[in-house]
Amino acid sequence: MMRLAKRMLLMLCLAACLVLTGCHGAQETSAFEIPEAFDTSRQYEITFWAKNDTNITQADLYRKAIEDFQAIYPNITVNLRLYTDYGRIYNDVITNIATGTTPNVCITYPDHIATYLTGDNCVVPLDELFTHEKYGLGGSEVLFDAPTQAEIVPQFLSECAFGGHYYAVPYMRSTEACYVNKTYVEKLGFTLPEKLTWDFVWEVADAAAQQDEEGTYLVNGQKVMIPFLYKSTDNMMIQMLRQKGAGYSTDAGEILIFNDTTRELLSTVAEHVKKGAFSTFKISSYPANFLNAGQCIFAIDSTAGATWMGSDAPLIDIAEDKLVQFETAVMTIPQFDPEHPQMISQGPSMCVFNKDDPQEVLASWLFTQYMLTNDVQIAYASTEGYVPVTTKAQQSDNYQDYLARAGEDNEHHYIVKMQATQLLLDNVGNTFVTPVFNGSASLRDAAGQMIEEVTKGIRRKKTVDDAFITELYSKMNSLYRLDQDKGGTASGKKDLGPLPVTARLLIAALVFTWAMILLYMARDGIKKRKLLKNKQ
């Protein structure tokens, strides 16, 4: 009977131990360590969450890249899940961090990774993987022609480093361009300068907002005209502030955006909304649709949206009978100091999520690296006004041939797309990114929302003055929780204070369970030794 009780006690201890350590493992994965060798005798199934620009060619290219990669590594299966919205990926990742079901590889923005990093060991730091002799970038055991670290455009790579580590690799890069209806600019009596300035754009936009007594716009003879339409108002505010040398945030995450320059910029926006010269994507719809219908003169959107821009665009979302013929000029975004242009660097990056099995993580890393190969980079970049992120791809004969054939046709070599690509290639040195920290995604949202609120305010006949902007600052601060300490750096390492009671209880239970096991084993050992002595 005594023996049975002891056994039961041992089993209970072991069961408790398993349950408790199981709980522990679900919430926290240990830091990734690169395995000695990639075990090709095992099968791996990894998931890749990708984003495309509502462009089926891009979706097909992801599928082709996976197929080609699986042919090289038949023991790795990549399951693709496609999104057309970064926000949805972000939201789903956050949800899946909580349940320990993140994808293996994910297209993302660095701002978003900063939030993912608040989960312990959730995102794999890539520094050691980059330089690993066998499996690093262009490593000896990598079974395809991968770029070396030195062959990734340094500026693009630096955008993926924060908190002292690389947490992503760039996948594609783009910037914003201003797609201009040159025909209408000239019809209004203006000549496009070599570089757009904000003053010029506002002046032409105001002129284009003139209507006759019946509400018909003089420039296009239609009832609809939004002279200046901006797709991403967060970029608009960020770039204006940067060009003005005004505060946005510090690298450590201090919020500087609520300043006098922002106030001045918002007042300018309000002034031109009042004249009917400006609107935004969120309020009105896609700039490309208005541009192509002859209802917009300055459409600012990503260079990765170039295939939708212009009378001959290969991708069109409006009815054929609404299309208007005009000459499209692709220009850098307006500048306050055209001698020193500044524009945002954007585009998808890829991060690798940590898993319990380091071999699975290594398989994920190999796939990530495959997405940087020339074939993938050139094919994907050619779908839109993207630029490959490696010099290896940019300088390849294939890519140079592609660039040389600009305008040859309206599909693969569509002139507006090629000019948008060239715009970024010519301005890589003029691009910038904003600091990444836990909360930087919210700050970005607030930057754009202020322009949206001012625009809506005017349209809704509200008085947009200093008091309105002061109230707006307060509203943004509270809505996006910008007044709360987010812990500064993006590394996700900060002093979280004492452990909560539940965690302390869990640890105490673990210690107790192990103590009971050891006690039992020691007692059992002593008893056996005694028995042995007695027999002797």
Added chain:
Amino acid sequence: MKKFFALMLALCLMLACGACVAEETAVEAKSEGVMTYAEYDAAAMDAEVVLECYVQATQSWWDNKITVYAADQEGAYFLYEMACSEEDAAKLVPGAKIKVTGYKGAWAGEIEVMEATFEFVEGGINYIAEAVDMTALLGTEELIAKQNQKAAFKGLTVEKIEYKNGEPGDDIYVTLGLNGASYSFCVERYLTAPDTEVYTTVGTLQAGDVVDVEAFVYWYEGPNPHITSIVKAAQ
């Protein structure tokens, strides 16, 4: 006989009147400060609007927002990304009556209520609009006046079925033909998810199939109804 005849006539009249009255009471009067559909329709863009309407369908809740297809007995509304808790989203079932405050807007031709907030109206009737046959309105200027209403389109021929991303999972673009003209429809994945019957049925259709469709008359740069039901028409 005459008396009997007169009695029957009087009874018929009473019944008819009763039916009329019953029908009239089904149209609930708007509360004070609430717009009728006609007033909403006439309201300027960007004006604040206050409505009482009945939920017809919802898109999936996300990020404390929900997009609602709503209607009353006079017209229909599209409540875009209305502020809503997950708990309240579960109560936004077809027929539920809500009072909505927001701003009238137009996005790519779709007239919608933006930045809406809402409250449930207790004690009201439940109202679900019947799909109205609008086949004859396809390709006409009149269809825009029916925006967001539940419509039936009959005897259309499938011309093209195209998954947004080339495979099931996201929206499906459906091109349907009638009398030599083509019309764009959409299976909106946030309204009818890939596991719904509509989504899977559309996936099985072939060019040339003749179908009857029910849909909300959504607009994106022209009519782009969101399909809620699709069946092969009886040949």
